[in-house]
Amino acid sequence: MSLETVSFGEILSDLRAFKKVSVEELATEICSIEELIEYEKGKKYPTLDQLYEIADRLNVEVSYFINYASSSTFNYVTAVFQLIKKYKRERDYEAIYEIIDRERENPLFKQISSQQFMLWHEGICKYYLHNNLTESVQLLYRAIDLTNPDRNNLSEHEIEILTSLAIIKFEESDFIAATNIFEDALDNLDSLPHILDPKVKLRILYGLSQTLSGRDLYNESLKYSNLGINYCINNELLYLFGEFYYQSGENYIKIDEIEKGIEYINKAKEVFILQNDEKFAKLVSLELDKLLEKC
Template sequence: MSLVGYNFGEILQSSRTFKGLNPAELAEGICSEAEIIQFEKEEKYPTIDQLYKMALKLDVELNHFFDFASTDTYNYAIAVTELIKKYKRERDYAAINEIIQKEQDNPLFKHTSFSQFLLWHEGISTYYLEEDKERSLGLLSKALSMTNKADTDLTEREIEILTSIAIVEKDSGNLDKAVEVFLSALNNLASLPQVQDSSIWLRILYGLAQALSKLERYEESLIYCSKGIDNCIYEENMYLFGELHYQTGMNFIKLGKLEKGKGYLEKAITIFGLQKNEKFASLVETEMEKLLKYC
């Protein structure tokens, strides 16, 4: 996202002044005071996350910062979708839901692509916030059928939605169905001539490995863990790299190969440490102690 050409600095400064905040007050919890000054002089531009937090503090909508008279509003919709993706990676479903509620009546999001995107993420957040599986799957299926009623020859976006359906099935305990849907998503993805976002492979492979492990099909799970780790290395992508090592380690321990399993769990802890994900590193350490204790 670029804010160049939006008169952003002038809009930010006037909004801050109107709210009665000085640069330090606006910066608190978001960035440094120096950065606010740089933003207002347009020497530097904020990330979409910083922009969203400033909008909340200033009590304005995110689109307040965009000069509609001079620039295509399409960029605003793109900025919102990127923010939703960020919160999805962070598993902040409440933030996703808040954005959807604000934007679903926005005319910009009546375009099929953006409307589908909101519906898809409403389906995801509905499951994790309300634990309403039926409504969640209904929303996800509706999002998929917006562009593909036959469920054949799926596009990359449609495969992502199908993967979300598989994840909901997995997380709700319907494991056999989850494996079936993950394999369908994997086969559809393999048939595409080119995949723009390599992370889709990883989401499918990791979800499939998780479901197979829960079904105690550890050898099969290891196959998909290995494919995921190889994909991370080939694509130089750290996304789910730690999680795949954890899943591999857990599988080996369940198969009675304790030392091999422990080695992968230790690698997972190292990876999470490098990613500064102390929460996951701590969880793996705790889980490793439990797994090894009863083996």
């Protein structure tokens, strides 16, 4: 068998046999036996976190699989990015930082686009994990500068990085800076001929709405939260749908349109219930009570 044609499944099967580890032993607490058999037959591939556990149990580095498997059977860089995105959704910044640190010298990540992705998420971790605002901002700008040192006519990917910077400014209650960055991100996004991921625009609209509300500019905030609601409806998306309804409801209450505010916040609650998010549904009810107490 030549190295050019060897598959990930064959590598896994041969290594497991060489290490004298049974299918049952290797699968325990990692995946089902049926899944492991599918991995070895090349019918399915493990997630990256599963791959780390498999490699650890077989006492090899993850790179063992990558060095011998053809790129057509297992795209390691893509798998790493998917795992980082998963941890970002879960706000597990420690897990993200461990991956970045582990792969820092990996030659597979030497392409500019890969370096940019890793710098971007290292910048996020520096803020949320290490509370280092200065280094976080520097890393995020460095990530953008890798592909666009002039910071003009940003690509969608560069806009995502800029949005992360705006969110961090919002977290710092630097609402004016956050507003300016969000507006810059939105202007750049609206100038693109196509948007590949509509969630990018939703994150910007939501950030602008939150930031303007933080500045007590409720009517301006309302403009963006209602734009977000319409964008979700037009694109058939539930992403941030409940949050936009809540933000609009809060804004309406703040400008003394109480009944309309209650209506929108109740719609937010309905959306969270539809998404089986009981925690947020209860939180919305509590926040509504607090808002009405202040009226």
